[in-house]
Amino acid sequence: MHYIDPHIHMVSRTTDDYESLAKMGCVAVSEPAFWAGYDRGSAAGFRDYFEQLTTFEPKRAAWYGIQHYTWLCINAKEAENVALSREVIAMIPEFLSRPNVLGIGEIGLNKNTRNEAIVFLEHLDLAARMNELVLIHTPHLADKHQGTRMILDMLAGETRLERQRVLVDHVEEHTIRPVLEAGYWAGMTLYPTTKCTPQRAADMVELYGPEHLMVNSAGDWGPSKPTAVPDFMLEMRLRGHSEELIQHVVYDNPREFFGQCPRWS
């Protein structure tokens, strides 16, 4: 079965990983801009990163027949620096017409601070003005519940953005319901120790149904497994779920959400 990984940081992965993904049926990946593991010193650092995301990364993916898409922003962690964030936000429009850019992301909160919220709102304003899709990172561990609720508050206040054009990612048992009930898309991230396991993600599909729900590996430079989406697919199959239902979550849903961007093909 073909699938799409809607959230994976391939700049942190090897070319061998692209080959493994292709062998497992991955036909497209979507790569949000994120934290590199260290704070970049200047807006020029982000310019180089956006260049990599929009030129070399799609080329590397294409070697294995995988379509590569990306999202641009300054991540929530570096958003603590508001002045730098404003420089980066001002630069993003230069890149928005590149053929593999799907929108603004992954923006969001990290420690749920005032500066993070200010920069999140300014990203939302950019997305609304440029009519772009939005991909949102929700915080880790103890900060997730509070941060997700704060994000939903801010989204509700931005009436220019249509809810079906926003994906709220890294939902878990305590955050999935308000996201789906408000009419946004929700993403579940499969991580070895934090976030979701394939089993818990399958539980949530059973509890909430497949509509507006996606599953991703969020493979990056930390402990993560780039081939986690096939683990979820196997879990669903072992539980006796139909191929149609599995495909709905891992292929049709990302296609429907991303398909709202005119640069998706």
Add this chain to the structure above:
Amino acid sequence: MTAEEIWNRDFLPLRSKILEIAATLDRLDRAGGVQSDLNKTLQQALAVLLDGKVDRAERVQLLFSRQYEEGWRKQLEV
């Protein structure tokens, strides 16, 4: 899946996870134990597993979560 199928498939992994919790708590005790709020939360989380009510995963998640306050925007002046 039926309950019986789930039981047959998941009993051994479940048993193993409970043993891991038991052994880790023993290890902590042997090392002198820990006095922290998180340890209290851990005890509450273990109690959730045994209370026989639904939505255990969601309730355990909420136990390990910081509180959300509706007035946060005013508080942070955002």
